[in-house]
Amino acid sequence: MQWETWVIETLRRALAYGSPLLLGTMGEIYSERSGILNLGVEGMMILGAFVGFFTAFVTGNPWLGFLMGALVGGAASLIHAFLSVTLRVIQVVSGLALTLFGLGLTGVLGRGWEGKPLRVSLPVFYIPYLKDIPILGPIVFVEQNVFVYIGIGLALILWYLLFKTSWGITIRSVGEDPATADALGINVSLVRYLCVVIGGLLAGMGGAYLSIIYRPSWTQGMTSGMGWIVIALTIFSFWHPIGALGGSYIFGSLFYLSFRLQPWVAPELLTIMPYLFTILAPLLLNLHKKMRRRMGAPAALGIPYSREGE
Amino acid sequence: MRSSNLEHQPIVSIRGITKVFPGGLTANDDISLDIYPGEIHALLGENGAGKTTLMNILSGIYRADEGVFFLYGKPVQIKSPKDAIQHGIGMVHQHFRLIPPHSVAENIALGLGTSFLSPLKMVLKTIREFSLQYNLSIHPMARICDLSVGEQQRVEIVKALIRGANILILDEPTAVLTPQEAQELFFILGKMKSEGKAIIFITHKLEEVLEIADFITVLRKGRVVDSFPVSRIKETKEDAKKELASMMVGKEVILKVDKETVTPGDTVLNVENLHVHNDRGVETVRGVSFSVRKGEIFAILGVAGNGQRELVEAIVGLRGHTGGILKGNGRAGYIPENRLTMGTAPNMNLAENMILTCYRDYSKTLFLDLTRILEKTRKGIADFRVVAPDVKVLARQLSGGNVQRLILARELSQNPGLLIAEQPTHGLDVRSTEDVWRALLDQRKSAGILLVSGDLEEVLSLSDRIGVIFQGKIVNVLESSSAKHRIEEIGLMMTGGVRNTQVSS
Numbered sequence: 001m002q003w004e005t006w007v008i009e010t011l012r013r014a015l016a017y018g019s020p021l022l023l024g025t026m027g028e029i030y031s032e033r034s035g036i037l038n039l040g041v042e043g044m045m046i047l048g049a050f051v052g053f054f055t056a057f058v059t060g061n062p063w064l065g066f067l068m069g070a071l072v073g074g075a076a077s078l079i080h081a082f083l084s085v086t087l088r089v090i091q092v093v094s095g096l097a098l099t100l101f102g103l104g105l106t107g108v109l110g111r112g113w114e115g116k117p118l119r120v121s122l123p124v125f126y127i128p129y130l131k132d133i134p135i136l137g138p139i140v141f142v143e144q145n146v147f148v149y150i151g152i153g154l155a156l157i158l159w160y161l162l163f164k165t166s167w168g169i170t171i172r173s174v175g176e177d178p179a180t181a182d183a184l185g186i187n188v189s190l191v192r193y194l195c196v197v198i199g200g201l202l203a204g205m206g207g208a209y210l211s212i213i214y215r216p217s218w219t220q221g222m223t224s225g226m227g228w229i230v231i232a233l234t235i236f237s238f239w240h241p242i243g244a245l246g247g248s249y250i251f252g253s254l255f256y257l258s259f260r261l262q263p264w265v266a267p268e269l270l271t272i273m274p275y276l277f278t279i280l281a282p283l284l285l286n287l288h289k290k291m292r293r294r295m296g297a298p299a300a301l302g303i304p305y306s307r308e309g310e
Numbered sequence: 311m312r313s314s315n316l317e318h319q320p321i322v323s324i325r326g327i328t329k330v331f332p333g334g335l336t337a338n339d340d341i342s343l344d345i346y347p348g349e350i351h352a353l354l355g356e357n358g359a360g361k362t363t364l365m366n367i368l369s370g371i372y373r374a375d376e377g378v379f380f381l382y383g384k385p386v387q388i389k390s391p392k393d394a395i396q397h398g399i400g401m402v403h404q405h406f407r408l409i410p411p412h413s414v415a416e417n418i419a420l421g422l423g424t425s426f427l428s429p430l431k432m433v434l435k436t437i438r439e440f441s442l443q444y445n446l447s448i449h450p451m452a453r454i455c456d457l458s459v460g461e462q463q464r465v466e467i468v469k470a471l472i473r474g475a476n477i478l479i480l481d482e483p484t485a486v487l488t489p490q491e492a493q494e495l496f497f498i499l500g501k502m503k504s505e506g507k508a509i510i511f512i513t514h515k516l517e518e519v520l521e522i523a524d525f526i527t528v529l530r531k532g533r534v535v536d537s538f539p540v541s542r543i544k545e546t547k548e549d550a551k552k553e554l555a556s557m558m559v560g561k562e563v564i565l566k567v568d569k570e571t572v573t574p575g576d577t578v579l580n581v582e583n584l585h586v587h588n589d590r591g592v593e594t595v596r597g598v599s600f601s602v603r604k605g606e607i608f609a610i611l612g613v614a615g616n617g618q619r620e621l622v623e624a625i626v627g628l629r630g631h632t633g634g635i636l637k638g639n640g641r642a643g644y645i646p647e648n649r650l651t652m653g654t655a656p657n658m659n660l661a662e663n664m665i666l667t668c669y670r671d672y673s674k675t676l677f678l679d680l681t682r683i684l685e686k687t688r689k690g691i692a693d694f695r696v697v698a699p700d701v702k703v704l705a706r707q708l709s710g711g712n713v714q715r716l717i718l719a720r721e722l723s724q725n726p727g728l729l730i731a732e733q734p735t736h737g738l739d740v741r742s743t744e745d746v747w748r749a750l751l752d753q754r755k756s757a758g759i760l761l762v763s764g765d766l767e768e769v770l771s772l773s774d775r776i777g778v779i780f781q782g783k784i785v786n787v788l789e790s791s792s793a794k795h796r797i798e799e800i801g802l803m804m805t806g807g808v809r810n811t812q813v814s815s
Contacts, residue, residue, distance in 0.1 A: 166419065166429035173409055173420050180407040183371075184421030185392040299411075 018252025027202030039095030042227025043102025052208025073204015088304035175298030327377035400470025640727025690719030711742030
């Protein structure tokens with residue numbers, strides 16, 4: 001009986017801990033599905049975290065904080081889009097630059113804001129009736145914040161958009177074979193810009209989640225590598241929003257467990273788990289070309305597109 | 311039938327199209343021709359005659375340097391594939407423009423502007439209609455990568471039709487098809503023709519032209535040799551073929567090489583019961599045996615895609631083999647099919663490219679001996695008549711023929727015991743082809759040469775023995791002297807008409 005409540009509690013907390021990862025991962029999935037690898041997630045998240053916190057702190061409105069966090073993430077991603085789509089620079093370099101830029105800038109700007117607690121908070125839900133469903137009820141419908149539901153809702157919407165609509169066909173085609181899409185009249189650059197910006201908005205939102213809900217305060221470098229976990233999760237989820245849902249919650253439970261199991265297991269051991277997976281992810285990606293294709297890796301990922309003869 | 315069409319307005323008029331590529335190659339030289347509705351117009355010519363270039367211009371992929379198009383008598387500008395589609399011009403390329411992991415319906419729906427929420431609904435309906443109309447059997451939800459080449463081609467045709475193509479260009483559509491699939495394609499084209507669509511059929515196969523074309527335009531070296539209705543041509547099939555062939559090749563037979571007699575020496579390459587898989591894990595070389603001796607040219611002759619690539623990659627060590635024995639003797643030189651990306655480092659200069667496969671011979675210490683390298687490069691360039699302003703230009707700035715000469719200079723200067731030449735003259739002009747042939751025959755005196763080619767003329771001109779490959783197996787090994795009288799039979803072997811006569815060599 002005891003272990004049952006324990007498992008339920010772990011899973012319940014996994015949703016809350018996993019949500020920022022989910023937001024970021026869905027964004028990166030869109031970016032990568034269009035063919036653009038954006039390693040700037042960490043930078044966009046930390047920018048979203050700081051601007052989200054700052055806005056919520058100053059205005060007292062956490063919703064506005066989320067909005068501004070998302071917008072700054074989107075704006076930052078435009079830098080990457082410009083460099084990688086328009087100027088066709090090496091995407092790894094441009095993404096890394098964005099990460100360093102975000103970490104550096106927030107380090108400077110956030111100096112005076114360190115440790116100040118955010119007193120405003122978003123509502124927490126106990127959903128009547130639904131919370132009484134056995135097992136699922138206490139996991140999903142008890143004491144969850146609104147962005148857990150927004151994350152789940154977005155995953156469903158983004159999945160539908162990517163796999164069932166004409167936009168989805170366009171996005172995936174651009175990521176697979178931009179030359180073919182171009183020949184059929186698709187504006188490859190526009191699609192890639194939009195997808196990168198979707199990635200930025202969601203990463204910024206994930207960052208704001210950290211500083212407004214997860215740990216309602218600002219600490220320098222508070223994303224602590226979450227952006228990199230997002231990159232790994234994108235691979236683990238096979239570039240699929242529903243996969244991102246599962247993957248994020250698994251990682252979320254690992255985060256939670258690293259606190260809970262402290263008396264028995266060295267916390268460092270559990271804390272490194274997500275990062276360990278992050279190291280394993282590229283390995284998985286390089287296993288076999290065929291495997292890679294089957295998993296959904298976009299064929300043109302990371303390759304700048306230019307028309308023949310340009 | 312034709313006379314009634316003469317009163318018709320042409321659907322497309324091509325006037326004075328000229329295209330010169332950056333390397334200086336004039337691919338199209340003042341080309342003019344008319345395409346009529348309800349006709350299959352064959353564009354006939356050898357490799358490199360300018361057929362594909364002309365059609366790539368018409369379909370908006372390339373821009374012409376000079377010339378205009380008239381559609382239904384009105385001048386039109388075609389600046390992009392999108393423009394071409396809007397004017398009802400659709401092209402099925404030799405390399406299909408399909409996205410392998412996506413479904414048939416998704417590929418067709420791409421860029422079609424179908425409904426946002428249910429983009430496939432209209433596509434599925436249209437595929438069903440076309441399937442009935444043209445007797446195509448395509449499963450709309452199947453993934454492209456699971457389809458046969460013939461089925462993929464049909465998807466490309468549907469892609470063009472659904473976009474309202476009235477003019478359908480097919481670039482060597484039968485090159486990748488089985489005879490059965492080719493017949494199915496001809497049936498579809500016949501249907502489209504009867505609906506008043508114009509079909510432009512690029513090919514170099516005379517048989518096909520006589521079978522389905524209504525109108526024939528022959529191109530040679532970027533120029534129109536003649537353009538005429540099929541009714542004008544000779545009565546008997548054999549005479550007609552001869553007439554077309556002489557138009558294609560030209561009156562003068564330029565490519566006549568003298569072959570000295572060389573007595574074959576030791577075996578330099580021995581292949582026994584070799585099995586190789588391709589990237590998709592399919593076994594494409596299925597038990598191949600042959601040997602190459604010093605002083606002979608052994609040709610592997612076949613239609614592209616019958617395992618030649620995997621065979622060569624296994625021999626040169628780029629690919630592992632799953633069974634059999636591979637034994638080489640001495641230094642091997644390799645002239646790859648993809649001469650720019652495999653044969654050179656396109657962004658390195660000629661001198662650097664010259665030592666790619668032998669740089670160790672040019673460094674005694676930590677450093678390269680630049681003086682000797684430049685000396686060697688200048689000599690190679692002179693000996694092999696590479697046209698280049700300087701040894702410091704980049705390999706990618708050379709034309710195809712000059713890249714090939716550079717590779718030959720590099721490989722042959724190392725005196726290999728075995729030379730593997732893969733489609734060595736594909737896409738080259740006559741002069742370059744002659745140079746390459748001469749170089750190969752020269753090398754034959756001191757080396758064994760494995761020539762992999764789909765070009766019958768080349769194989770007959772150069773080789774001493776010919777192994778015909780089909781679907782990963784050597785169908786037969788012929789002495790070159792006897793092969794010259796068995797051309798038709800060889801054609802059948804190449805296309806699977808004759809099987810299971812593997813002769814050990």
